[in-house]
Amino acid sequence: MLKVILPDGKMLEFNKRVRPMDVAAEIGAGLAKATIAARVDGELTGADTLLPENGEVRLEIITKKSPEALDIMRHSAAHLMARAVMRLFPGVQLAFGPTVENGFYYDFALEHSLSEADFPKIEAEMAKLVKEDEAYERLELPREEALKVLKDMGQTLKVEHLTETLADQETVSFYQQGEFMDLCRGPHVPSAKAIGAFKLMSVAGAYWKADANNQQLQRLYGTAFFDKKELDAYLTQLEEAKKRDHRVLGKQLELFAIDQRVGSGLILWLPKGATIRRQLETFLYEELMRRGYQMVYSPVVGRVGLYMTSGHYPYYADSQFPPIEVDKDDLYLLRPMNCPHHVTMYMQRPHSYRELPLRLAEFGNVYRFEQSGELSGLTRVRGFTQDDAHIFCTEDQVKDEFRNCLEMTQHVLGILGFTDYRVRLSFRDPDSDKYVGDAATWDKAEAALEAVCRELELPNLTIAKGEAAFYGPKADFVVSDCIGREWQLGTVQLDYNLPSENRFDLTYIGPDNLPHRPVMIHRAPFGSFERFIGILIEHFAGAFPLWLAPEQARVLVVSQKYEDYGREIEQKLREAGLRVTGDYRSEKIGAKIREAQLQLIPYMFIIGQREEEERNVSVRDRIAGDLGSMTLEAAIAKMQLEIKEKTIRRREEAEK
RNA sequence: GCUGCUGUAGCUCAGUCGGUAGAGCACAUCCUUGGUAAGGAUGAGGUCAUGGGUUCGAUUCCCAUUGGCAGCUCCA
Numbered sequence: 011m012l013k014v015i016l017p018d019g020k021m022l023e024f025n026k027r028v029r030p031m032d033v034a035a036e037i038g039a040g041l042a043k044a045t046i047a048a049r050v051d052g053e054l055t056g057a058d059t060l061l062p063e064n065g066e067v068r069l070e071i072i073t074k075k076s077p078e079a080l081d082i083m084r085h086s087a088a089h090l091m092a093r094a095v096m097r098l099f100p101g102v103q104l105a106f107g108p109t110v111e112n113g114f115y116y117d118f119a120l121e122h123s124l125s126e127a128d129f130p131k132i133e134a135e136m137a138k139l140v141k142e143d144e145a146y147e148r149l150e151l152p153r154e155e156a157l158k159v160l161k162d163m164g165q166t167l168k169v170e171h172l173t174e175t176l177a178d179q180e181t182v183s184f185y186q187q188g189e190f191m192d193l194c195r196g197p198h199v200p201s202a203k204a205i206g207a208f209k210l211m212s213v214a215g216a217y218w219k220a221d222a223n224n225q226q227l228q229r230l231y232g233t234a235f236f237d238k239k240e241l242d243a244y245l246t247q248l249e250e251a252k253k254r255d256h257r258v259l260g261k262q263l264e265l266f267a268i269d270q271r272v273g274s275g276l277i278l279w280l281p282k283g284a285t286i287r288r289q290l291e292t293f294l295y296e297e298l299m300r301r302g303y304q305m306v307y308s309p310v311v312g313r314v315g316l317y318m319t320s321g322h323y324p325y326y327a328d329s330q331f332p333p334i335e336v337d338k339d340d341l342y343l344l345r346p347m348n349c350p351h352h353v354t355m356y357m358q359r360p361h362s363y364r365e366l367p368l369r370l371a372e373f374g375n376v377y378r379f380e381q382s383g384e385l386s387g388l389t390r391v392r393g394f395t396q397d398d399a400h401i402f403c404t405e406d407q408v409k410d411e412f413r414n415c416l417e418m419t420q421h422v423l424g425i426l427g428f429t430d431y432r433v434r435l436s437f438r439d440p441d442s443d444k445y446v447g448d449a450a451t452w453d454k455a456e457a458a459l460e461a462v463c464r465e466l467e468l469p470n471l472t473i474a475k476g477e478a479a480f481y482g483p484k485a486d487f488v489v490s491d492c493i494g495r496e497w498q499l500g501t502v503q504l505d506y507n508l509p510s511e512n513r514f515d516l517t518y519i520g521p522d523n524l525p526h527r528p529v530m531i532h533r534a535p536f537g538s539f540e541r542f543i544g545i546l547i548e549h550f551a552g553a554f555p556l557w558l559a560p561e562q563a564r565v566l567v568v569s570q571k572y573e574d575y576g577r578e579i580e581q582k583l584r585e586a587g588l589r590v591t592g593d594y595r596s597e598k599i600g601a602k603i604r605e606a607q608l609q610l611i612p613y614m615f616i617i618g619q620r621e622e623e624e625r626n627v628s629v630r631d632r633i634a635g636d637l638g639s640m641t642l643e644a645a646i647a648k649m650q651l652e653i654k655e656k657t658i659r660r661r662e663e664a665e666k
Numbered sequence: 667g668c669u670g671c672u673g674u675a676g677c678u679c680a681g682u683c684g685g686u687a688g689a690g691c692a693c694a695u696c697c698u699u700g701g702u703a704a705g706g707a708u709g710a711g712g713u714c715a716u717g718g719g720u721u722c723g724a725u726u727c728c729c730a731u732u733g734g735c736a737g738c739u740c741c742a
Binding site for chain 1 (some may be wrong): 667668669670671677697698699700701702703704705715732733734735736737738739740741742
């Protein structure tokens with residue numbers, strides 16, 4: 011006899027073998043209908059997985075409303091899609107078909123190259139399958155038998171997976187719908203009708219087992235929701251998000267350009283984008299000064315020997331611009347990083363422990379020859395400016411310095427209103443030989459880093475094994491762009507490598523009058539100005555807070571008769587340190603306002619007969635609209651306060 | 667770099683089943699001089715990404731190259 015305990019404490023008893031869906035049916039027909047899967051003693055299982063014959067289980071029925079349900083349904087939709095593709099394109103090889111953040115995909119090996127033109131056909135086939143409402147049946151097969159099944163179906167990729175990766179499994183599970191069968195852990199919905207509204211999204215290439223040396227497969231992406239309304243809402247949201255795309259806004263607002271005459275991945279900062287960048291540079295500069303950094307300048311090239319010593323050269327041979335030979339055996343490299351230059355500065359004379367920590371900062375331009383397929387707007391480029399600094403400190407100071415760096419990053423992101431970032435602790439993979447230095451040092455460094463991150467309660471802390479730089483562990487601040495891609499912005503990295511005897515052999519003289527080895531920290535709160543501003547444009551949807559806005563105010567005259575007074579106001583605003591322009595064209599005031607609104611200019615000064623007579627100004631706020639008339643002095647004071655406080659005002663917030 | 671899609675005016679895009687192209691916005695000139703999101707007229711702008719092939723003829727069809735986009739791989 012089996013006792014089933016439900017979350018509300020209710021207990022049911024069964025004398026025969028039952029499945030979660032039978033239990034649901036026992037409780038009520040409505041629940042049975044809504045059942046997607048179940049949780050048995052905390053383990054996620056399918057609704058049709060047989061429960062034990064005897065004993066006691068805690069059972070939770072997962073309905074459409076549960077957070078896991080969508081994921082399970084999408085996975086079933088992936089199977090549905092795979093089955094439709096198999097029906098339409100015989101001979102297709104199945105690879106894997108997991109769910110992803112907003113949907114699912116399935117990888118196929120297939121002669122015919124899929125394109126969007128195939129989508130309607132596949133979707134129609136899927137709809138037909140939903141209508142047929144076949145059950146998703148789970149089968150457990152012994153390994154040998156499973157192998158035979160897969161071989162008979164001609165699924166060689168899955169055979170390979172079962173032989174190589176799942177070699178130690180005694181039994182494996184399959185899911186079957188009609189003639190379709192696939193190796194899968196599950197769980198799945200009980201039957202196809204549980205799959206709601208779905209849509210195929212895109213097709214792309216992907217490598218078998220994520221290895222570029224392997225065969226390339228076709229990856230079909232789709233998404234599914236429980237109803238059409240949710241799907242439509244998602245699609246609308248995607249469209250909306252695309253309007254925030256920094257590449258679109260960068261063009262519309264004339265912030266930056268990329269031009270083939272200069273080269274791919276090389277950013278031309280137009281006046282408005284340059285203004286934003288300069289504001290951010292000034293902002294960071296003030297933070298650096300407050301925190302005891304010293305600014306330096308260094309050239310963007312260096313002799314190849316420098317990078318040989320640093321150890322960067324062999325590691326990054328593929329991703330740097332080729333060296334320039336100025337003379338026989340005298341090669342210069344466009345620098346892919348600033349560290350060797352800063353290290354060389356440190357080496358100019360002996361240092362006392364009293365000078366440490368020594369913090370050298372530079373907004374340093376670096377160049378990396380990224381693969382063409384990697385380039386993307388401002389977020390992945392070939393020439394960029396790191397808001398870099400290198401800290402030379404004693405072993406004992408590492409933890410405090412680390413904390414300071416993380417705090418600074420947290421602080422600057424906070425000022426800009428970033429709350430939705432995550433922090434990724436990148437540690438080494440102990441099994442890899444990619445990393446330099448001894449295991450004990452790594453362990454110690456990783457432990458210190460993690461402790462500081464926990465102390466600071468950094469949001470969404472995750473640990474990524476194998477993601478560390480080759481020279482030390484790091485903490486990265488990661489954010490998403492408008493289409494959900496994650497980008498690393500700020501970073502704080504520990505380095506035991508560059509100071510070491512086989513690299514630059516850095517020392518400082520300790521209180522014992524003996525040389526000691528300093529530790530280096532590399533850190534960049536923004537990461538790079540290019541990527542950061544790219545994300546920032548999307549973060550604000552181009553509507554920058556006043557202190558960052560390239561054009562803070564525009565003077566609009568009601569008629570050209572008031573141009574003289576308008577120019578007087580414009581000049582006074584400029585003298586007050588504001589970034590201002592004037593619109594004196596013979597357009598109607600409505601048209602001028604519309605243009606200024608579309609350019610997302612925070613303040614408009616409307617000048618007409620009334621203002622001229624009363625010697626005041628009429629102010630229009632981009633978000634709030636007409637603020638009425640006031641003296642010019644009052645308007646300037648209001649703006650200056652807003653700039654000083656770095657106020658963030660957003661339309662969506664203002665509307666609440 | 668790989669797979670797929672894609673490249674027409676400054677921008678967003680139509681179009682040519684092969685006979686060298688069009689709209690809206692932007693721009694210029696003129697009219698208009700206005701009160702909180704688009705006043706009107708006229709005009710200028712294109713080797714239809716580049717190179718080759720097929721053809722009497724290619725922007726259109728084919729091939730290659732190159733840029734862009736999405737994904738993959740990579741990422742100091």
